[in-house]
Amino acid sequence: MRLLEYQGKELFAKAGIPVPQGRVAASVEEAVQIMREHPAPSVVKAQVLVGGRGKAGGIKFCSDAEDVKGPAQAILGMNIKGEIAKRILIEQRVDIEKELYLSITVDRASKKPIVIASAMGGMDIEEVAAKEPSAIAKYCVNTAGGYWPFIGRRVAKEADIPAAVTGQFVSILGKLYALFFDVGAMLLEINPLAITKDGKLIASDAKVDLDDNGLIRRADLEAWRTDLPDHELEQRARRTNLNYAYLEGKGNENVGVIGNGAGLVMGTMDAVRAAGGEATDFCDIGGGAKADVVRNAVDIVTADPRVKALFINIFGGITRGDEVARGLIAALDGGTWKKDRLVVRLTGTNEREGRAVLEAAGIVAVETMNEGAAKAVAIAKS
Amino acid sequence: MRLLEYQGKELFAKAGIPVPQGRVAASVEEAVQIMREHPAPSVVKAQVLVGGRGKAGGIKFCSDAEDVKGPAQAILGMNIKGEIAKRILIEQRVDIEKELYLSITVDRASKKPIVIASAMGGMDIEEVAAKEPSAIAKYCVNTAGGYWPFIGRRVAKEADIPAAVTGQFVSILGKLYALFFDVGAMLLEINPLAITKDGKLIASDAKVDLDDNGLIRRADLEAWRTDLPDHELEQRARRTNLNYAYLEGKGNENVGVIGNGAGLVMGTMDAVRAAGGEATDFCDIGGGAKADVVRNAVDIVTADPRVKALFINIFGGITRGDEVARGLIAALDGGTWKKDRLVVRLTGTNEREGRAVLEAAGIVAVETMNEGAAKAVAIAKS
Amino acid sequence: MSIYLDRNSIVLVQGITGREGLYNANRMRAYGTRIAGGVTPGKGGQTIEDFPVFDTVSEAVARTSATVSIIFVPPPFAADAVMEAADAGIKLIACITEGIPVHDMLRAVAAIPADVRLIGPNCPGLVTPGQSLVGIMPGHVFSAGNVGLVSRSGTLTYEIVDQLTRAGIGQSTCVGIGGDPIIGTVFTDCLRAFQEDPDTHAVVIVGEIGGTDEEDAASMIARREFTKPAVAFIGGRSAPEGKRMGHAGAIVSGSSGTAQAKVQAFERVKVPVADSPATIPELVRSVMREPARK
């Protein structure tokens, strides 16, 4: 679950990490009220998850309550790379001397939290990595040992963080590390971590990605979820605990894909493309799905008007073929989707029972994934 | 730093460990007021650190505001094994079905926190260990991994904790473990951990020993220190950061002992006893002591009227002989102690310089520890 | 021979009284796996469908001499179950549970002793065909033979194994390592084990987008630490950047974790990458015919 900048900064502030004074507004009136209460040179920032909002005009300046109207009006409702800015963050402007980079993320390879820092902040860290890899310091923290200040000193030294702010840097990293575990983060990124003209470190931006599975331990953070600007079908899927992603690319998406297991669904998407079509979605009903899950998946995937054919690809392990078949029949019975635009491939556990259920409803399952993909694409193009 | 029961229970309650409703009183009036506000069958408990207060009459019962006067009067000011009860804890009585034992302490051998539990609570755990060692379950927690509920389940199983309360037991142990690290404890002991007649676990007693060195991280707890009923000279020593223990045994203590390093001081105490005397104190000026520390040590040790001779035994490592000698001269100059009741042994780092300082003041240092002990005992007996 | 698991492995089922635990305990037993019983806290002493149930893993280990455990415990309690197994002396743990908090696993992998092998979590388990199945895979698609398989995916693995079996290519051991960001066993661990196993003559590596496990495996091959014939497949070539494909592991972030990078990494070390699961058997045959890489 990715957070908007203002949410991330709220977490930072609670954790003792310095952030600029700021408040969030959802309307021009609120923005005016904020500037009336805190009249100071400020920056108005679109609260969106996509990158590049600055270039898209999502960051503007103002200095008083009158002055904020224009920027607020311009940004609220702005479409930035397909994402609508529903909120703006109004922050007091900070005089910046230099910009650093600091983040903590989960490192798959070492199975540890990894700290990444650079004295070249303000730009995308991947860009820095490409241009000047030696400007980046990385340190995998021994989870068992936890954070010790020496880690901050070592990273600061290796990243060429100015000596004058090393003390602050070490302290901020310690707090960031504690926050990382406290909220169950996948990523905490401060870019830029600004050095102000008077020598203070302050988090100018905040990028926070929380582990969805970890929210069982932090139900309080779940409340922020509604702020996320995902596709409507994704929101609906999430409410029903379905692994679904709405895919958007060249506009040629035409085959709805449902399968069990992320790998198989991705393989199915690949097979659809290889057959000349394009998947409209990624929909994984997971292991051990019962009939109602299948029914829900069919409902959501077929609610997408781009779907011209639906390909259901099940290889039963923990998932049982008969359960899937029953859910499918129920979805067809209760919905508007027609079985002539449906291709089913069913194999593995309880394959025979499942096929029997399908055949009783007049559906003949195909044998292989490639065969199913070809058939689905043919239907979609017909 | 050991805490009184009421202090320990305050920590338990904050950590979410169930304790009986209770309040502390320092006077009969306060006790009456408490019972007026909470009239219920209650127990009045002397707040002392020594064990065996029950047998000594330090635990009594009452049921209303009138009723509490007698017990309060009897216990407040009571001398229990040399310790004066300055406070009483008035707690609502709990109907106990069974008593368990639970503690966490620092295990030197494994270098880990060790959980100790038994279904035989209410008596001294050493007694249980002697009588029925199989009734005790021990588990060294991997500090790196931290506490996981399986640890509680395993300990509960091995200690034969009744299955009906295992869930509560696991939860309480988890909270106790978190508290252990939170406060930097050397020992957290709940004995008894009572099972009430209605099947609830509750901490009937609380024994908490905090790591003195850890208080740099928990200055808030330091405030409780004044409550401790140590000997007045020990309190004075602690305020000046001197490692001093007032020793009381058979009443034949006669030689004040000062040295550098706990081992050497203990060795000196042993040598004094071997020479037919007995040390009045343990006083370690530590490594690298400066002149003012020596002076303070002499002042405190000789403030004890039992001291008939003073034996200062220094083997210089990080401690420099000349510093010690200068402190000693200053103490003699500024105090009332006479050099004819003083024996000094000085060797190691800057030994020559130190001896020169002493000789200039008319003090001849002895060569060995045994020689010094013999001489000090002879003076004490003269 | 095989890796990790064979006909002598004695297996416990943690969460045996749950729906999936019991269902799969029966399926594993039917396959021939030596299931010694199960563990469910609070239900010790019971017997469920002839499986003895214990309160704790340590008790179960003491009574059954089990050294393998498979975990079907709900996400909030699953990391605890992993730690319990490791603490009790279990040496091979397959954690099937999906949805475990990543931070639970960060703590767990840091605390597990070095001699304990954890497969997963969020994995289908592992199988040594004809000997023992510890997982949720459909046993009938596997056949005994000399090709090892290691995969980040579950169902895609069955798909591929099915193709191998239909083509007459049997397997030594198949390991589904799971799709979570933090997993106990990665490609390189399995390749090291396959390298040591005389009965594994070639290996199929089933990767997917996200992370660098495939690149790490390719580096290991480049260093000649794995020298047997190998074939790879990468799922998710058509997945767009920035979209999470079902589990947190499968996501392309910027230039990292792309299918293209992984395909190139394997091709650089002369490991052919299949376009579709259907072509894998053919590639396996061809690499096994070739002289070994030197």
Added chain:
Amino acid sequence: MSIYLDRNSIVLVQGITGREGLYNANRMRAYGTRIAGGVTPGKGGQTIEDFPVFDTVSEAVARTSATVSIIFVPPPFAADAVMEAADAGIKLIACITEGIPVHDMLRAVAAIPADVRLIGPNCPGLVTPGQSLVGIMPGHVFSAGNVGLVSRSGTLTYEIVDQLTRAGIGQSTCVGIGGDPIIGTVFTDCLRAFQEDPDTHAVVIVGEIGGTDEEDAASMIARREFTKPAVAFIGGRSAPEGKRMGHAGAIVSGSSGTAQAKVQAFERVKVPVADSPATIPELVRSVMREPARK
């Protein structure tokens, strides 16, 4: 030969710009120890009395190839310094600092890699006479020879070494393991090392009240894992129960940790226990004359 430390050991001083750090750096250098420089965060690049100062241990290790570090850092920061040294690849760490929170050390010992030897904290360090001194001991009392010494005490150790040297008994290596409740190296670690060292012909074990380190050492001798001649001394025989003697380690709690129990443990395994430091040399001579324990 020797244990842990010899003339080739290259040593860093953490906290070298502090009063004790600098004083002892000079003393160690005067003894002959190869002091490569020191570390004080924020003071890197300076030179203090010819010692180069670095900001971090990892930088110092990269520049000097040091493998040993001695720590003179104030208590709140000392465990951090220990971790920093271990993280930077230092293999032998002597932590002199007294007063480190026990919970800091609980975390530190759990996180230090197995191949790093930590001596202390709250210890006087160690010395291989005539070769290298890493600690705060007065160098002049030591003399090279074949008797190893391991002690929980600091100053009492000097006392005993002084007696040995005066009696003409030289030492292979003397290790002051420290008096804190949580220390990196215990008696049994040192005995294991002395057992392997051909130049150590006998060992003096200086224990004190509290804990069970002495009993553990005796058990090791009972198991024949240490078979060289040994002599013991136990400080604190006259200490009363329940009083903490200076440091948290030295306390008799009920029946555990008494001097009596420790004396008996050693006597049971035929290790003579000296009544006074003064009688140790004589006992050492007598055990070295006897045939080895079998």
